[in-house]
Amino acid sequence: MPQPQPNLTRRGLFGNGLWAAVVAGITGLSAYLFGRTKQAKTVWQIDPDKCVACGNCATYCVLELSAVKCVQVYAMCGYCDLCTGYLDPDPKKLDTGAENELCPTGAIERVFVEDPYFEYNIKEELCIACGKCVKGCEAFGNGSLFLQVRHDRCLRCNECSIAAACPSQAFRRVPADDPYLLKGAKESKPAGESKGIA
Amino acid sequence: MNRRSFLFAIVLAFLLSAPLLAVERFPPPDFETNYSFPTTTVPPPRVDQYDYIDAAVLLVALAVATLLIYRKRCRKGVFLLMLLSLAYFGFWRNGCICPIGSIGNIVMSIFDPAYTVPIVVILFFALPLLAALLFGRVFCAAVCPLGALQDLVIFRPLEVPRSVEHLLRLFAWLYLGLAVLFAATGAGLLICRYDPFIGFFRLGDHSSTLILGASFLIIGLFIARPYCRFVCPYGxxxxxxxxxxxxxxxxTPAECVNCRLCEEVCPFNAIDKPTAPWPQDQFVSDKRRLALLISLLPILVATLAFAGTRLDGILSRSHYTVQLAERVALEQSGVVPDITPNEILAFKKTGRTTDALYADAAAxxxxxxLGGGILGAFIGLVIGLKLITLGVRWRRDEYQAHRAACLACARCFEYCPVRKK
Structure with missing residues (x-):
């Protein structure tokens, strides 16, 4: 039988065992999570079907000018002359005068295409994501205007401030290689797997 | 029903019918001119080649910190590395990703089968832990940007009495427990939401974040590294x-000569003084007290576990679904506010039944x-074990850095007159 070494104490043995157990625990947990890693990265996006255009996107983003912007899906747009996303509900005239516009920053550009159709473009540098046009378009139009996180601007906070303040839980994490939830394009897209946590 | 709310109801009905009917009210026109539909731009996320660079920088910084603390024993080097880490992880990378916040992501990915963390988050979570198992808190010393920012503002550190320190640290235990509970139930990432310095790192944020950060820094003038010592769950x-x-x-690099030069230099209260000789007459009363404290442990655990289960009402209100269910219930009971809140509008838009929502909220x-009970038991265990360790007399013959409390900042090295032979 080998002689017990003089520096082998009960306390030392216990300490070493505990140390080894903790190391094994941390590496085991890491390996388990590593094995489950499905996609490289997720980013935040707004599900337009859930969004109620409450206006929180304009104020809750950590950026001074929100990373959320209105987008226009042209294929869905009715190109209406009397656009309820562009014009004030009670316009003085049907023209591009600022007093007739719904957008507080004049971020929607109205371009004549042909009688009686007008194209509406979002000037992203002006859009503050207040959602006024989204509400207007959704209420009486086709809903071709809706809010999306613009990833050239988003800082990708771990805990998105807007997501935490979103009244409809419309924010969710989506794969970074497919980072938009555009209306009209989602038939070809599987339903999001990752659930939004706010 | 007054006229305004009637109009509102019509608008609401119209609004709600839109997704249900799923017809285009105005079909896209057939243009006669050769107009082609523009496509909606989809700018991709900013390219993140930084991810793995970040992990590499973390590893290198941990290694260099270890070298500076153990081999060089050089405070200047540690300080310089701390500044570099603050500049890189803090101001350059905007304080995200950080190991402190990664606790939430790790817990969430364990409990939510649909959520997985990227490899870089796993690395950020695990590397400083493994480093601590080998060399102590080298991460806190020179790598953590939150710690670095607080370390810079230490002006005239006051000594916090040990008892107060033990008491305040219970808050950190509670914070850790709550952060884990909230992440596990999907109520949110508490640590990231209340990160005090993220506003500074981004050079601008909501005023509440900046005020929180500024208060920590002002307290930090006199109480060294308050977030690290009394709040930080990762710490x-x-x-x-x-x-x-x-x-x-x-x-000391060699044998302590008990010169007492280092006694006052640690701003974090992490230097243990040599103990007074054992008072023989107190032996029996000490033993009795220890027995009492040990028997107190199960009582504490059971009581706080029970108290934790009673807190489900308050705690669960942090979860979105529970909040929504309460609002819907309030509306159903006839208490209708003047303006329908956006939450209720959104809920109606989903077309789910209230019963399904209530079932979710109840779950x-x-x-x-359950989580509150576990949290309570955990806090009970912490308090109980703390009392037991405080009830034991430890023997020390020399000045020692406390293994847990020492942030490895290397300040005391300069004060030790003993040089390596």
């Missing part, structure tokens, strides 16, 4: 691992009852 984990670490910081509440 708390590192504390415990520091107790087990293979190597630990020693104030989440049950999770919080």
């Amino acid at each position: 708390l984990i590192l504390r415990q691992l520091g107790r087990l670490s293979r190597r630990f910081v020693t104030i 989440i509440r049950r999770q919080f009852r």
Whole structure:
């Protein structure tokens, strides 16, 4: 039988065992999570079907000018002359005068295409994501205007401030290689797997 | 029903019918001119080649910190590395990703089968822990940007009485427990939401974040590193691992001569003084007290576990679904506010039944009852074990850096007159 070494104490043995157990625990947990890693990265996006255009996107983003912007899906747009996303509900005239516009920053550009159709473009540098046009378009139009996180601007906070303040839980994490939830394009897209946590 | 709310109801009905009918009110026109539909731009996320660079920088910084603390024993080097880490992880990378916040992501990915963390988050979570098991809190010393920012503002550190320190640290335990509970139930990432310095790192944020950060820094003038010592949940984990670490910081490179020069230099109260000789007459009363404290442990655990299960109402209200269910219930009971809140509008838009929502909320509440119980038991265990360790007389013959509390900042090295032979 080998002689017990003089520096082998009960306390030392216990300490070493505990140390080894903790190391094994941390590496085991890491390996388990590593094995489950499905996609490289997720980013935040707004599900337009859930969004109620409450206006929180304009104020809750950590950026001074929100990373959320209105987008226009042209294929869905009715190109209406009397656009309820562009014009004030009670316009003085049907023209591009600022007093007739719904957008507080004049971020929607109205371009004549042909009688009686007008194209509406979002000037992203002006859009503050207040959602006024989204509400207007959704209420009486086709809903071709809706809010999306613009990833050239988003800082990708771990805990998105807007997501935490979103009244409809419309924010969710989506794969970074497919980072938009555009209306009209989602038939070809599987339903999001990752659930939004706010 | 007055006229305004009637109009509102019509608008609401119209609004709600839109997704249900799913017809285009105005079909896209057939243009006669050769107009082609523009496509909606989809700018991709900013390219993140930084991810793995970040992890590499973390590893290198941990290695360099270890070298500076154990081999060079050089405070200047540690300080310089701390500044570099603050500049890189803090101001350059905007404080995200950080190991402190990664606790939430790790817990969430364990409990939510649909959520997985990227590899870089796993690395950020695990590397400082493993480093602490080998060399103590080298991460806190020179790598953590939150710690670095607080370390810079230490102006005239006051000594916090040990008892107060123990008491305040209970808050960190509670914070850790709550952060884990909230992440596990999907109520949110508490640590990231209340990160005090993220506003500084981004050079601008909501005023509440900036005020929180500024208060920590002002307190930090007189109480060194208040977030690290009394709040940081990751630091708390590192504390415990520091107790087990293979190597630990020693104030003196050789034999302590009990010169007392280092006695006052630690701003973090992490230097233990040599103990007074054992008072023989107190032996029996000490033993009795220890027996009492040990028997108190199960009582504490059971009481706080029970109290935790009672807190499910308050705790679960942090979860979105429970909040929504309460609002819907309030509306159903006839208490109708003047303006329908956006939450209710959104809920109606989903077309789900209230019963399904209530069932969801009840399930989440049950999770919080179980989680609250576990949290209570955990806090009871912490308090109980703390009391037991405080009830034991430890013997020390020399000045020692406390293995858990020592942030490995290397300040005391300069004060030790003993040089390596």
